[in-house]
Amino acid sequence: MAPKPVKLALRRALRETRYVRPVPVGKATGLVRDVYRQLERDFGMLAPPVALHSPSPPVLAATWLMLRESLVAAGATGRADREIVASLVSQANACPYCVEVHGMALSSLGRSSVASAIEAGGVVEDPRSSAALSPAASAELTAVAFSFHYLNRVVSVFLGPSPLPPSVPDSAREKAKAVLGRFLRPIEDASPGLSLEFLPAGSEDFAWAAGNPTVADAFSRAESVFASVPVPPAVRDVVLRELSSWDGRPPGLSRSWVDAVDLPPDDVAAARLALVVAKAPYQVDDAMVAGAGLSDRELIEVVGWSSFVAAQRCVALEAHAGR
Known part of the structure; x- marks a missing residue:
């Protein structure tokens, strides 16, 4: 998790959200408070693409379930492969904010050349194309793609083109990105399924997730939320x-x-x-x-x-x- 001064600065980034006013950390209660705590602990920061959903607590929880159990939780695939999928989907959806965030994460994982190639629109091997993927690995990477097809749309509406505030000068952007990237590294105890408690069980079956029951459960719970709004x-x-x-x-x-x-x-x-x-x-x-x-x-x-x-x-x- 980020040191306290950095954590506070990252929380203030929520002020950059357009059209809605996310719940401030100090005023969060109930489900919003609980999701915020797990989000900061497991993702490394109060990520605005998730936290901006806080005016609707169930949708906030559904979004976090999808992101955590696809990208963050330990599983059959490595974090770098998941970050590559997140970046490729975001690049295809023309979401510069998400490309930049997940480029930072890739750089922190020692894959800066891949991040640069994706940002430049170059050819990068998609981990989903591997013929050796197990059913569990395929489910995880498909879940990442699903999460970012979702998040790219939300981010395009509510956030700007970069996670860095406009006040950061061009000369300092690379250093700022390197600092933020360090907080996006995987944590060691991100056990699968810890977010499921935030929402009741769903009834929808996701055939593509059959290889990973936790992912299938997370997306079924999320689907129930969106079906009921x-x-x-x-x-x-x-x-x-x-x-x-x-x-x-x-x-x-x-x-x-x-x-x-x-x-x-x-x-x-x-x-x-x-x-x-x-x-x-x-x-x-x-x-x-x-x-x-x-x-x-x-x-x-x-x-x-x-x-x-x-x-x-x-x-x-x-x-x-x-x-």
């Missing part, structure tokens, strides 16, 4: 309908594709936001968020649900492609 049924219907025929490719820079969708008349703004989050989160802007007129909790839940179902679709497409 109060997203309007008409919004759910239009997003799921559009995703069912989506090939996974971003629709480009224009938002004209959204105008061609038959949106529910009573929930146009919320449906537009949810659909753009799912397919093109980089297109979300201030006007779109303001137009939805959602409270902090509602916004986290709509963005979270849309990101989750989009991640499901992305993982299904990757499985069909044989990755």
Whole structure:
């Protein structure tokens, strides 16, 4: 875990969150407090991509379950391979924040050349492509990919392009990244399953996770949360309908594709936001968020649900492609 002065500085990074106000550490109670404590202990810092979900405690817990049991907990794969998958997915989703964070982690693990190659868009071997993967290893790496298809969308909406604040001068960025990277190293006692207590058991089966019961349990519990958040049924219907025929490719820079969708008349703004989050989160802007007129909790839940179902679709497409 980071020393206290660094830990406090990392907590202040939550202030950079857009559109919602995360729960400050000093005011966290109940489930939020418990997730924050485990997050700082096991991930090394109060990671803003997770903590920003705190206006909705169940969604915060679901996000942490997915991240911890895929990326952080000990298992059949090494942390470096998981970080490579996280970085490759983030690079494919054009999420510079996550590419930078996980590049720091790779550098701290002695894989700085891989991190540099990914950031530059070079060719890097994807650990998921190995023919020697065991079912447990395949489940873990698929879970990492799922988590980052989810997190990349959330981060694109609520955070900026870098985990470092704009006040850090260019001359100091590499040193700052090296310092932060040290706190992202794996801890020795990150036993699998310790986050499961935060949420009740789910009922959904994830076929891709069959090789790792803990991962399957974590994602089933998370799915139950997203299935129950109060997203309007008409919004759910239009997003799921559009995703069912989506090939996974971003629709480009224009938002004209959204105008061609038959949106529910009573929930146009919320449906537009949810659909753009799912397919093109980089297109979300201030006007779109303001137009939805959602409270902090509602916004986290709509963005979270849309990101989750989009991640499901992305993982299904990757499985069909044989990755």
